[in-house]
Amino acid sequence: MAKQKIQVLIEGGKATAAPPLGPALGPLGVNIGQVIAEINKKTDSFKGMQVPVTVEVDPSTKAFSISVGTPPASALILKEAGVQKGSGRPQEELVADLVIEQIIKIAKMKEDALLGKTLKDKVKEIVGTCNSMGVKVEGVKASEAIKLINKGDFDEQILSGKTDLSEEERKQLAEERKHLQADLEAKHAKEEAKAKEIIGAMQGKERSAIVAKLREAEVHEDVISKLLPVEAPADAKGAPKSDAKPKK
Numbered sequence: 001m002a003k004q005k006i007q008v009l010i011e012g013g014k015a016t017a018a019p020p021l022g023p024a025l026g027p028l029g030v031n032i033g034q035v036i037a038e039i040n041k042k043t044d045s046f047k048g049m050q051v052p053v054t055v056e057v058d059p060s061t062k063a064f065s066i067s068v069g070t071p072p073a074s075a076l077i078l079k080e081a082g083v084q085k086g087s088g089r090p091q092e093e094l095v096a097d098l099v100i101e102q103i104i105k106i107a108k109m110k111e112d113a114l115l116g117k118t119l120k121d122k123v124k125e126i127v128g129t130c131n132s133m134g135v136k137v138e139g140v141k142a143s144e145a146i147k148l149i150n151k152g153d154f155d156e157q158i159l160s161g162k163t164d165l166s167e168e169e170r171k172q173l174a175e176e177r178k179h180l181q182a183d184l185e186a187k188h189a190k191e192e193a194k195a196k197e198i199i200g201a202m203q204g205k206e207r208s209a210i211v212a213k214l215r216e217a218e219v220h221e222d223v224i225s226k227l228l229p230v231e232a233p234a235d236a237k238g239a240p241k242s243d244a245k246p247k248k
Contacts, residue, residue: 004028006055012046015039015053028057030064042068049075070113073129076106082177087134088222093184096177097136100154103127105163120158124149188223195219195227 006024015021015036025032035055043051052069070076078085081096100123107114107122116122124146131142138145138154148154165173195214202210207228214224 004057004059006057008053008055009050010039010043010053012043012049012051013040014047015043021055025055025057028059028062030057030062035064035066038066039068042066046071049079070109073106073110073113073126074133076109077126077130077133077135080106081135082174083181086132089220090132090134093187094134094136094141095180095184097139097173097180098130099165099169099173100138100157101163101165103130103137104158104161108161108163119161120149120155123154123158191219192223192227195223199227 006021006028008021008024010021017025017032017036021036021039022032025035039053039055043053049071051071054067054069055064056067057064074086077098080098080102083096085095087093087095103123103126104119107119107126110126111119111122114122114125116125127137127142127145127149130137131146135142136145138148140148149158194217198213198217198219199210202213207230210228211224214228
């Protein structure tokens with residue numbers, strides 16, 4: 001009899017016999033508790049992330065095997081960086097910093113899914129993802145880190161394959177992350193205050209004129225959208241669905 005495959009997406013380390021896994025395994029006659037325990041053991045390092053898992057069962061012998069995929073590189077970067085999301089302005093604002101050992105760790109975890117032929121090539125792919133998320137590498141912009149990798153600055157670390165960080169290194173990264181977040185919050189508050197001042201001074205003007213003034217003052221588009229939402233389209237009778245007034 002052909003082996004049966006069950007593919008599910010579960011949170012790392014938190015598989016249970018509840019749907020969808022339990023009901024799918026039940027008819028196959030395997031020890032569900034053993035399967036759950038093995039999945040949780042294999043996915044424990046992915047806590048807080050959704051992980052693709054494949055369970056393959058031989059119906060005649062009840063033997064099973066488990067293969068675990070990996071979350072997207074972006075999710076692994078966020079976990080290593082200790083942040084909930086990447087930067088909305090990745091080329092202007094940086095939200096966290098990773099050291100090369102963390103990049104190597106992610107590259108190894110995603111090894112089968114990356115295109116690079118060597119570990120160094122795979123490391124550069126992960127750094128490229130950092131660049132699109134506003135995450136620094138070794139204290140510099142990710143785009144600059146790629147140049148350093150090309151120069152061979154991190155060849156020793158990549159060759160060794162070291163992925164562990166000392167407790168002191170982790171503390172330093174956490175401190176830098178706090179400073180980056182505090183700086184961004186202060187910057188955004190100042191930018192929003194400037195935008196509100198402009199909007200207040202131009203009360204009664206057309207939205208397009210206010211937007212032009214905000215852009216001239218280098219207010220970011222996400223702040224403009226937040227404080228000056230686009231008017232809702234008119235309904236069938238021609239009446240606007242909302243006033244869409246500037247937010248105070």
